[in-house]
Amino acid sequence: xxxxxxxxxxxxxxxxxxxxxxxxxxxxxxxxxxxxxxxxxxxxxxxxxxxxxxxxxxxxxxxxxxxxxxxxxxxxxxxxxxxxxxxxxxxxxxxxxxxxxxxxxxxxxxxxxxxxxxxxxxxxxxxxxxxxxxxxxxxxxxxxxxxxxxxxxxxxxxxxxxxxxxxxxxxxxxxxxxxxxxxxxxxxxxxxxxxxxxxxxxxxxxxxxxxxxxxxxxxxxxxxxxxxxxxxxxxxxxxxxxxxxxxxxxxxxxxxxxxxxxxxxxxxxxxxxxxxxxxxxxxxxxxxxxxxxxxxxxxxxxxxxxxxxxxxxxxxxxxxxxxxxxxxxxx
Numbered sequence: 001x002x003x004x005x006x007x008x009x010x011x012x013x014x015x016x017x018x019x020x021x022x023x024x025x026x027x028x029x030x031x032x033x034x035x036x037x038x039x040x041x042x043x044x045x046x047x048x049x050x051x052x053x054x055x056x057x058x059x060x061x062x063x064x065x066x067x068x069x070x071x072x073x074x075x076x077x078x079x080x081x082x083x084x085x086x087x088x089x090x091x092x093x094x095x096x097x098x099x100x101x102x103x104x105x106x107x108x109x110x111x112x113x114x115x116x117x118x119x120x121x122x123x124x125x126x127x128x129x130x131x132x133x134x135x136x137x138x139x140x141x142x143x144x145x146x147x148x149x150x151x152x153x154x155x156x157x158x159x160x161x162x163x164x165x166x167x168x169x170x171x172x173x174x175x176x177x178x179x180x181x182x183x184x185x186x187x188x189x190x191x192x193x194x195x196x197x198x199x200x201x202x203x204x205x206x207x208x209x210x211x212x213x214x215x216x217x218x219x220x221x222x223x224x225x226x227x228x229x230x231x232x233x234x235x236x237x238x239x240x241x242x243x244x245x246x247x248x249x250x251x252x253x254x255x256x257x258x259x260x261x262x263x264x265x266x267x268x269x270x271x272x273x274x275x276x277x278x279x280x281x282x283x284x285x286x287x288x289x290x291x292x293x294x295x296x297x298x299x300x301x302x303x304x305x306x307x308x309x310x311x312x313x314x315x316x317x318x319x320x321x322x323x324x325x326x327x328x329x330x331x
Contacts, residue, residue: 004047013041063093064307065113065121069101075296076124079151082300083122090308092119103129107137114140120147120307127195130155147310151303152296153197161310163303167197171204171276174292176212178274180244186218187242189233189256191249192225198248201276205246223252230255234262237271247275253283253291 010017015038023030023038030038041047066083068076080096087094095118099106106126113121121141129135130153138160142148150162180186188205191198209215221236223229233256237245247253253275256262265271266288277283277291 004042004045008045009038009041009047012045013038060119060311061117062091063095063116063118064304064311065095065097065110065116065118066123067097067099067106067109067113067121068124069126070098071096075152078296079124079300079303082297082302083151083304084300085297086301086304086308090304090312092308094304099126101126101128103132103134110137110141114144114146118146119311120149122149122151122303122307124152125150125154127153130196147307149303149307149310152299153195155196161306163299163306165197165299167200168204168207171201172208172212173204174276175205175208175246175274178213178290180209180213180215182214184213184215184244185240185242186215186244186246187233187236187240188218188220188246189248189252190220190222191252192223201248205248227255227258230259230262234259234265237265243271245271245273247273250275250277253277253289257286257289 006017006020009020023035071077084094097109150160154162154164209218273289275291283289283291
């Protein structure tokens with residue numbers, strides 16, 4: 001069924017298109033009687049404004065593009081949920097695309113969003129992009145007058161609007177809040193990856209152990225990237241009588257839990273595990289395990305708020321917001 005247009009209403013009511021438009025927008029130039037007549041006709045004919053035409057007229061599409069690494073990554077998915085929540089509440093639509101952890105695909109998706117005429121773009125950069133230090137695709141969008149906000153993993157020296165988790169403060173605050181006595185024998189299990197955010201997380205953990213818990217005799221064990229490494233962890237736990245295990249990411253936690261003797265140690269109360277995990281609900285019910293979960297949705301909300309504030313001219317200039325997503329603090 002053909003949509004009713006302003007021209008259709010103009011012919012039906014024998015009024016100019018300009019008068020119809022002004023009446024529908026409650027212009028003071030149009031009498032109340034004419035407004036009522038036009039609105040009744042619009043209601044009867046199921047007239048709906050053309051969103052594309054409105055956006056062209058106002059110079060805005062009321063649409064933001066979002067590029068995340070993957071929808072299968074739970075943190076990235078929650079990041080988008082937070083973005084979409086704020087976008088919807090502010091009258092914006094959010095278009096999602098994924099880079100699949102590839103910088104070329106990330107650049108391609110940004111170019112597509114530029115062509116679609118979005119007002120702004122939120123990008124969660126891949127490690128591939130950050131390690132290459134090639135941000136020409138981001139610059140290209142900004143040079144086209146499109147507002148850009150970078151989310152999550154963001155190089156400190158990059159002069160763009162950005163909202164990121166302060167992984168040092170997140171880890172420091174989380175570990176400081178744990179119930180660990182100075183007498184505990186602590187083992188910190190590091191990730192195989194040397195990503196900058198994991199280095200900051202490690203420093204936050206170690207500083208919290210030393211400053212907040214007065215523990216200096218902790219042990220460090222770095223993963224070799226293989227599932228078999230989990231057996232080395234439990235061997236270390238037994239040989240060194242480790243009572244507290246701090247695990248730096250979810251993959252390590254999952255592989256450690258696959259070792260049969262892990263649950264026995266936990267059930268006996270001789271081992272307690274604290275782990276950074278994006279799937280908090282999957283582990284919080286397991287006795288002896290306390291997951292520490294970053295809040296991707298909260299980060300997404302703050303990112304969308306910054307972008308839309310920029311689009312609506314509430315804020316100007318370049319802003320770098322650092323979020324402790326566990327404690328909901330902004331620094």
